[in-house]
Amino acid sequence: MPYRSAFERSGPVEVIEISASLLAADYARLGQEVKRAESAGVDSFHFDMMDGHYVPNLAFTPQHLTALRQYTRLPFYAHLELANPDEVLSKFAVLDADMVIVQKDTLPDPEKTFEKIRARGCKVGLGLSPVDSVEDCASYFSQIDLLLILGVFPGFGGQTMQPNTIEKIAVARKISADMNARITLAVDGGVNHKNSGGLINAGANCLIMGSALFQEGRMKQVIKQIRGLIEP
Ligand code: DX5
Ligand code: ZN
Secondary structure, rough: OOOOOOOHHOOOOOOOOOEEEHOOOOHHHHHHHHHHHHHOOOOOOEEEEEOOOOOOOOOOOHHHHHHHHHHOOOOOEEEOOOOOOOHHHHHOOOOOOOEEEEEHHHOOOHHHHHHHHHHHHOEEEEOOOOOOHHHHHHHHHHHEEEEEEOOOOOOOOOOOOOOOHHHHHHHHHHHHHOOOOOOEEEOOOOOOOHHHHHHHHOOOEEEEEEEHHHHOOHHHHHHHHHHOOOOO
């Protein structure tokens, strides 16, 4: 299924894309976790790929995406939380992702990396860590499909959202509106049903959620509650 962003599917705040971050899923039953999340109503799946260097953790590999592809036709996002995305992108023979999201502070030449991602037939996402400024990357807005604002320092799920996250989303929404840039604005890390309203009001239209979906035991209600924030 070709990836269609929340922006393409509707207006920036008329639809919310909920992307399930599998970092918080039960690793002994990943296929069933994908099925569970799909039937609960998520729109896409998010795979954190870590290297134990850029972040002090390890997570998914390209083989996980390939293995899980048989369980769903929903889009897959690969979030590269690793130090050398250019090298890794050149070496992966197969990466079954609809979108590749790279972290801004790992890119010596962002435009080159974006080209590399597009050459693989994938959409382009740019990730910002809590210390990265939104204003500094405004010039890339016309070249990307999705801007990911990390609400936590990368590496681990289950952390509390940094207090400057909402403000960063509002700034990104304003800049993208002023530029008429058709990007999806995603938040990743610490998103839950309690803070979603504020994030959506600030302009987020994609919520990437790990613990708040997989470790709550009531995934369907959480999703319904979030969709209810914008859908009457
Ligand atoms: C953090 C990852 C996130 C993480 C979010 O390094 O990029 O995708 O899985 O997990 P929660 O939703 O539990 O904060
Ligand atoms: Zn992530």
